[in-house]
Amino acid sequence: MMGMQPTKTTPVYELKNTINGIRRGIITTRAGKVDTPVFMPVGTRAALKGLTNEQIEATGAQIILNNTYHLHLKPGESVIKSLGGLHEFTRWNKPILTDSGGFQVFSLGHVNKITDDGVTFNDPTTGDEVFLSPEKAMQIQVDLGSDIIMAFDDVVGLDKKSRNREEEAFERTHMWLERCTKEFKRLTKDMPDSERPLLFGIAQGGLDKSLRKCSLEIVQSSDVDGVAVGGLSVGEPRKEMHEMLDFLAPLYDPSKAHYLMGIGEPVDMRYAMEHGIDMFDCVLPTRNGRHGTAWVTGDKKIHLTNAKYAKDKSVIDENCDCYTCKSGYQKGYLRHLFKVNETLAGSLVSIHNIRYLNKICEEYRSKV
Numbered sequence: 132m133m134g135m136q137p138t139k140t141t142p143v144y145e146l147k148n149t150i151n152g153i154r155r156g157i158i159t160t161r162a163g164k165v166d167t168p169v170f171m172p173v174g175t176r177a178a179l180k181g182l183t184n185e186q187i188e189a190t191g192a193q194i195i196l197n198n199t200y201h202l203h204l205k206p207g208e209s210v211i212k213s214l215g216g217l218h219e220f221t222r223w224n225k226p227i228l229t230d231s232g233g234f235q236v237f238s239l240g241h242v243n244k245i246t247d248d249g250v251t252f253n254d255p256t257t258g259d260e261v262f263l264s265p266e267k268a269m270q271i272q273v274d275l276g277s278d279i280i281m282a283f284d285d286v287v288g289l290d291k292k293s294r295n296r297e298e299e300a301f302e303r304t305h306m307w308l309e310r311c312t313k314e315f316k317r318l319t320k321d322m323p324d325s326e327r328p329l330l331f332g333i334a335q336g337g338l339d340k341s342l343r344k345c346s347l348e349i350v351q352s353s354d355v356d357g358v359a360v361g362g363l364s365v366g367e368p369r370k371e372m373h374e375m376l377d378f379l380a381p382l383y384d385p386s387k388a389h390y391l392m393g394i395g396e397p398v399d400m401r402y403a404m405e406h407g408i409d410m411f412d413c414v415l416p417t418r419n420g421r422h423g424t425a426w427v428t429g430d431k432k433i434h435l436t437n438a439k440y441a442k443d444k445s446v447i448d449e450n451c452d453c454y455t456c457k458s459g460y461q462k463g464y465l466r467h468l469f470k471v472n473e474t475l476a477g478s479l480v481s482i483h484n485i486r487y488l489n490k491i492c493e494e495y496r497s498k499v
């Protein structure tokens with residue numbers, strides 16, 4: 132299957148313009164079009180904690196990410212499928228991307244065994260043994276009804292890797308990619324072109340440039356609709372991550388969408404967009420939001436739980452057009468909500484933070 136192009140008759144990614152490394156384009160999914168560069172907020176368990184779909188849409192979000200690992204464990208893809216798939220289940224009618232579960236298996240699951248077949252781990256809450264493989268990850272994501280499906284990869288975190296383990300993960304990731312594309316084709320062969328989900332491959336290689344280059348070449352010559360860069364921002368110094376993005380920029384296939392996984396710090400998003408990246412996802416805006424941390428103009432962070440905001444009448448950011456700031460919610464009020472554990476606090480600041488990242492993407496789209 133190597134070297135074959137996807138069978139879509141309409142282009143999945145359309146490059147509109149590129150200036151100084153920044154690309155403006157459109158991704159066409161079966162659930163609609165997405166203007167890029169784009170930030171995807173994360174709804175881990177099929178919800179963006181504390182936000183309604185109307186609130187999410189009002190931030191300018193065009194596409195969200197749901198987590199395969201969590202949804203496989205609860206409620207299980209068969210339940211979601213019987214309720215009509217993720218779009219029916221969540222009532223979110225714009226595009227949905229699902230990750231493959233790989234990253235969570237290695238970061239959250241109690242991994243028992245990794246072989247070429249797949250990964251066996253224990254569900255951290257029930258203790259039940261669970262098996263995930265490239266084929267299984269494709270079946271789960273197709274059953275969930277995802278619009279963009281991610282390949283299942285072997286992930287090595289910076290903290291626990293040895294050189295041997297890294298090379299093993301590298302080899303396995305590419306072997307698994309081939310199995311993912313094969314299984315994906317089998318599962319989607321009867322779907323009309325307009326109803327087929329997309330499959331993205333993931334390039335790994337840690338901070339080793341030759342491995343990264345090799346991985347990217349393998350992924351880009353595979354039968355995938357888009358290419359993702361995984362395994363960055365996992366604890367390495369920012370400078371090293373940026374150097375890698377710099378190195379990879381000229382190597383991407385310009386005809387495919389480029390997705391940098393798990394990145395959501397404004398400074399990193401800006402650097403990545405200036406180096407050919409089109410898509411991002413991150414839990415930061417919602418996680419920070421629930422803890423009272425907000426980004427404000429200049430990519431600075433403020434902590435709303437701080438005592439100095441107790442009698443502060445100003446909104447989070449005067450320049451912000453999000454629901455929370457436009458409605459005039461004062462910092463003093465938000466601080467109070469956090470202090471008494473009102474869940475509204477997390478919702479209001481999450482709205483602001485997601486809007487902040489979406490606005491950065493809008494700013495970059497307007498530049499090219």
Ligand SMILES: [Zn+2]
Nearest residue numbers: 451453456483
């Ligand atoms: Zn705001």
